[in-house]
Amino acid sequence: MSKLDFFVPTELFVKSKFAGWTRNSVKYRRFDSLASAVKFAMDEYGANLNGVSIHTDMGEYTGATILSLYQNEHYPLKGTHAVQDGAKNTSCPATQEPRAACRKFGIGDTVVYLRPGLVEQRGYYEIVEMLPVENAEPAYRIKSKxxxxxxxxxxxxxxxV
Structure with a gap:
């Protein structure tokens, strides 16, 4: 059996709870890698992966199969998932982890918003949530007082700061 490639482009589909598989009942999202899609599915849906489907050129993964990908020993994003018990997650714990998944900031950090040209939006902000890594760059949700x-x-x- 060949080693699973976690860095292939991926599509994620989520079926609405109350509708069948119709065009209007499905949410769709593209990811640069299978690892990012698995991370997003686990962060957003946790153990409730019913209706979640991940598609790659290698195959389709649903429900318990997504969980097994997350628990796979070769899964490259271990330790970068949602922060638990208020602990910050700002480092790259695994040597196999892609550089893009490394985070410089953690929940509770005070940062400066650097948007040029938007003077009224500059200032101090607090990181309140880590968003999934997409397009090879970590993202965050920030809040100003x-x-x-x-x-x-x-x-x-x-x-x-």
């Missing part, structure tokens, strides 16, 4: 809403930003748009 002066604003009621959250912002989704890529790692290159923020810096340590």
């Amino acid at each position: 002066d604003e009621q809403h959250l912002r989704a930003v890529k790692e290159h748009e923020i810096a340590h």
